[in-house]
Amino acid sequence: MAALLALLLPLAGPALAGAAWAPRCAAVALLVALAVVATTGGPGLRVAARGLREGTVTAETGVAAAVLAALGWSAAVQAVAAVSPAGPVLVPTNPLAGPVLLPGVAAVLTVVAAAVQRTGRPPGPHGGDTRADADEVRAGLRTVADRWSALLTPPAALIAVAVTAFAAGTGTPWPAAVPAGIAVLVGACPLPLLAALPAALRAADRAGGDAVRLPAPWPGRRDPVGWTGSAGGPGLVGRVDTVALSGPDVLTGTAPGTVAVHAGRGEDPALVLRLAASVAAGARPGSDLRAAARALAAAVDGPVPDVAEADEQPGLGVSGLVAELRDPGPDGGGTTATVVAHAVLLGSPDWLAEHGIRVPPPLSVERERAVAEGRAVLVIAWDGCARAVLALPRAPHPEARPGVSELVAAGVTPVLLTPDDDGAARALAAAAGLDPADPDAVRPGLDPAARAAAVAGLRVRGRTVAVAGDPTTDEAALAAADLAVELVPWPTADGRPAADGTGTGPGSAEHPDDVPAARPDPVVAPAHGSERICARGGPAEVAAALLIARRARARARSYVRAAVVLAVAGVVLAVLGTPAVVVAAVPVLGALGLAARRPHRRS
Numbered sequence: 001m002a003a004l005l006a007l008l009l010p011l012a013g014p015a016l017a018g019a020a021w022a023p024r025c026a027a028v029a030l031l032v033a034l035a036v037v038a039t040t041g042g043p044g045l046r047v048a049a050r051g052l053r054e055g056t057v058t059a060e061t062g063v064a065a066a067v068l069a070a071l072g073w074s075a076a077v078q079a080v081a082a083v084s085p086a087g088p089v090l091v092p093t094n095p096l097a098g099p100v101l102l103p104g105v106a107a108v109l110t111v112v113a114a115a116v117q118r119t120g121r122p123p124g125p126h127g128g129d130t131r132a133d134a135d136e137v138r139a140g141l142r143t144v145a146d147r148w149s150a151l152l153t154p155p156a157a158l159i160a161v162a163v164t165a166f167a168a169g170t171g172t173p174w175p176a177a178v179p180a181g182i183a184v185l186v187g188a189c190p191l192p193l194l195a196a197l198p199a200a201l202r203a204a205d206r207a208g209g210d211a212v213r214l215p216a217p218w219p220g221r222r223d224p225v226g227w228t229g230s231a232g233g234p235g236l237v238g239r240v241d242t243v244a245l246s247g248p249d250v251l252t253g254t255a256p257g258t259v260a261v262h263a264g265r266g267e268d269p270a271l272v273l274r275l276a277a278s279v280a281a282g283a284r285p286g287s288d289l290r291a292a293a294r295a296l297a298a299a300v301d302g303p304v305p306d307v308a309e310a311d312e313q314p315g316l317g318v319s320g321l322v323a324e325l326r327d328p329g330p331d332g333g334g335t336t337a338t339v340v341a342h343a344v345l346l347g348s349p350d351w352l353a354e355h356g357i358r359v360p361p362p363l364s365v366e367r368e369r370a371v372a373e374g375r376a377v378l379v380i381a382w383d384g385c386a387r388a389v390l391a392l393p394r395a396p397h398p399e400a401r402p403g404v405s406e407l408v409a410a411g412v413t414p415v416l417l418t419p420d421d422d423g424a425a426r427a428l429a430a431a432a433g434l435d436p437a438d439p440d441a442v443r444p445g446l447d448p449a450a451r452a453a454a455v456a457g458l459r460v461r462g463r464t465v466a467v468a469g470d471p472t473t474d475e476a477a478l479a480a481a482d483l484a485v486e487l488v489p490w491p492t493a494d495g496r497p498a499a500d501g502t503g504t505g506p507g508s509a510e511h512p513d514d515v516p517a518a519r520p521d522p523v524v525a526p527a528h529g530s531e532r533i534c535a536r537g538g539p540a541e542v543a544a545a546l547l548i549a550r551r552a553r554a555r556a557r558s559y560v561r562a563a564v565v566l567a568v569a570g571v572v573l574a575v576l577g578t579p580a581v582v583v584a585a586v587p588v589l590g591a592l593g594l595a596a597r598r599p600h601r602r603s
Contacts, residue, residue, distance in 0.1 A: 024079055026100045028150035030071075033103030037067055039109035043135075059145035059190045062153040063113045067181045067191040070102035070109075070580065076175035077175060098391070100181060101581045108187055116591045117141065119216060120202040126527045132425060140217035143228040145193035146561055152567055156188030159313050161420065163575060183580035187570025191591035192563030197227055199594040200556035204548055206598060212545045213534040214552060222531050224483050226553040236483055237549040243407055243485075243542060245449050246366035246417040246469035246477040248291045249399045250538065250547075251432045253490030257393035260375070264387050270280040273300050276380045278322045279344040282310025285472060287549040288447060289318060289346075289417035292378060307344075315419065315447030317347015317378070342382040348421075349379050352386060359386045366391075374427025376420050394424045396432040397490050403539030404433040410543045412466070413456070417443045417451040417477065433540075453474035468542040483541055559594055566590040 037045075041063075048064035053056065077099040117138050164181030168174060199216070204214050217227040219352055227236025245251060277296035281304060283289040289312070298306055310320035321340040345352055349359045349367065359367070359379055363386055366367040370377045370391035378390045407414045418425045425444030426436035436439045443454050451469075455477050458465045467474070467481035470489055478484040531551065535541040570586040 010101060026074075029100065030074055030078060030103045033071060033074075033107040035312065037071060037110050037291040038109040040114050042422045042571045044110070044113060052456050056146075056154050057150045058433070059142050059149040059194050059485075061115075062149045062156070062185075062188060062190040063158060063194075064492060065153065066182070066185040067106040067109050069185050070106040073178050073182060074099045074102040074106075089505050090480060094201065099175065102179065102182065103575050105186060105581055105584045109186070109191065109584065112191055112588050112591055113189075116191060117198050119198050121203060130257050133588045136218060137216050139219050140221075140228070141197040142194065143217060143290045144197055144556070145190055145220070145563075148193050148560065148564055149190045150569075152190070153565070155569075156184055156571055159571060160184035160589055161574065179580055180574070180577065183574035183578060183583045184571055186580045187572075187574040187583040188567050188584060189570070189584075189587045190567060192566045192594060193560065194593040195591040196532070196559035196563050197556055199597060200227070200552055200559055202595075203555055203597060206551040207548050207551070208544070211535055211537050211541045212548055212551055214545075215533065217530055218531075225532050225549045228558055229553070235553050236464070236549075237546060237553065240466045240483055240546060241412055242415060242458055242463040242465045243412045243539075243546075244415045244417050244451075244457070244458065244465055244467045244469075244477065244481070245539060245542075246467050247474045247489075249473070249489040250418075250469060250487060251396045251416065251428060252291070252394060253538070254291070254294065254398040255490070256295040257395070259295050259299045260370070260391040262363065262370070262389040262391065264360065266365055267387050269388070270301065272380060272390075274305060274324070275322050275342060275344050275382060276303075276346055276378070276388075276390055278305045278307045279310065279318055279320045279346045279380075282307040282320045283318050285313060287318075288315065288473065290473065292376070292390075292392055296390070304441055313347070313351065314449070315445075315578055316351040317345060319343070319345045319347075322382075343384075344380065344382040346378055346380045346390075352379055352381055355381075357386055359389075363389050370379065371423040374431075375426050376424045394420055394428045396428060397538055399540055400538055401431070401433040403537075403541070406543035410546050412543075413441075413548065414539065415441055417446050417454050419446060420444055424569070448474060448476050455480040466542075466546070468539070478532065485545055486532050486534045487533075487538070487542060490538055562594070563590065 005365055044060045045064050045068075048060040051061055054517065100256050106307065119137060120140070160181040163184055165175050167177035167180045172180070201214070201216055204212075208214070214225050217223050217225075223229060224236045226237065229235050259273070261272055263269045263272050273296060277293070278299045280293035280296050283293055287293075305322050305324050307320040307322050310318060312318040320343075321341060322344050323339055325339055345355060345357065349364075352359065363379070366389045367379065368376050370389065373391075374394060375391040378392070379386055380388050380390060404414050414434060416425065416429050416432075418428070422444045423444055428434040429442045436442055443451075446454060451474060455465055455467055458483065459480075464482050466485055467477045467485040468485040469477050470488045471478060471486045478486065532566065533545045535545045566586055570583055574580070574583045
């Protein structure tokens with residue numbers, strides 16, 4: 001509002017109150033414009049000054065040149081008019097060509113320059129943590145604008161001087177000649193360039209909806225999307241030809257399934273479940289056993305006993321001491337409760353064999369049958385004896401198969417890297433639409449380190465690999481990828497956030513950075529300086545993330561091209577004698593037009 005006041009007051013004031021009020025209205029407009037530039041434009045002016053001290057020309061330099069030239073000339077003209085009755089008049093025959101509107105032009109340029117650089121991401125832990133972080137994001141988004149401004153602003157300044165000199169040399173009075181040169185600086189003002197990348201980022205966020213967030217460019221960091229890349233050749237996202245679906249939940253989601261208990265003779269299935277759930281809960285955060293722990297905890301009727309001295313061997317199993325308080329028997333054999341403790345092991349038969357525990361033939365038969373059915377199988381033992389076989393379903397999420405098809409349609413080859421054993425992994429892959437007979441498409445039995453090694457192997461073979469995995473279980477694989485997609489898997493069978501407090505939904509301890517389900521936008525924005533894409537869901541969301549990133553890069557480049565054309569058009573209009581206030585409409589409306597674009601939102 002203040003910028004509009006500074007622009008309109010010199011015209012509206014004299015029209016309403018009479019020409020005698022023109023000097024006062026012009027002075028008020030100048031003061032308002034100075035306040036706007038000092039407050040709203042202060043950070044940009046400091047950036048421009050720092051760049052000039054370092055010998056560089058940035059986008060803020062172009063804005064500062066137009067703003068300060070307009071303000072400085074208007075202030076000088078008003079000062080001369082105030083002290084010398086013979087000085088320049090403040091109400092020329094053509095008000096658009098006079099100095100009185102230049103302060104308003106400067107104020108509008110300043111406000112628009114600040115407004116179009118907003119990313120639209122909210123402040124706080126899911127957006128910008130501090131002012132310094134926000135400044136870094138804006139600096140990253142200004143990279144392309146700075147690059148083009150270094151090419152456009154110096155020639156524009158020379159053209160402005162030449163236009164002013166030519167006008168003065170042909171007999172035009174200085175009060176009209178100087179605004180002609182200022183119009184060139186206004187036309188070259190890089191507002192559309194400043195708007196280009198933030199507009200493309202907002203468009204990508206809108207296209208991603210509640211499922212996908214792309215990382216913003218960050219100074220000194222790799223730019224996987226290619227926001228600031230050169231125009232030649234595809235960016236990293238465009239070169240990705242393989243997507244590794246890494247981890248235990250990437251095709252199944254985190255909803256607990258039904259556990260089948262095959263207990264040995266004389267064993268209580270309820271006790272088996274309680275002890276198994278207890279020791280599984282001792283697995284470290286991010287363990288491949290977390291899926292089993294969720295399913296076992298959901299299967300137990302009642303509280304789960306605590307585990308002590310839990311010790312997990314990645315990829316093999318977990319052990320611990322579990323104690324229970326048992327009530328005296330109904331036959332009167334005791335009058336006090338008894339504490340019963342067990343040394344429990346939960347894992348693969350081979351790992352149990354390393355501890356001297358043999359799986360009896362009846363349980364081995366049940367295990368082989370469960371493996372043949374494509375289930376993940378664990379054996380539980382306590383006090384030195386194998387007690388039961390636990391079969392966990394590994395059915396794909398209903399959206400997994402269409403998602404794999406979308407990955408193929410996006411031009412990439414999906415590869416499954418999973419801790420499941422061979423039978424369960426290939427059954428899961430077949431149900432999800434992968435070729436279970438292809439050794440490159442299905443890599444079973446991999447712990448986190450082995451999954452990272454598999455990613456490195458794919459890269460050695462010349463593939464450009466994107467890894468989609470939960471950072472709580474697959475940080476090593478994500479770090480080994482060309483492109484990392486931090487994927488929070490589906491929390492429930494229908495894809496909706498879990499609300500049962502089991503720790504499997506958004507905002508749980510397992511995903512401490514998730515946004516609570518009550519938020520309208522549950523996807524987590526990438527951390528400041530992150531080089532990773534964030535997504536929620538499964539393969540379909542990974543495919544969407546790749547497509548959105550590719551389109552975002554193409555959109556950013558098209559916006560930059562449009563901004564350069566607008567800058568050249570503004571300079572041409574100014575050279576042809578168009579007043580500065582009219583020329584200013586080119587960068588202002590161009591920047592606002594880019595900022596207002598709203599592509600389709602992903603549902």
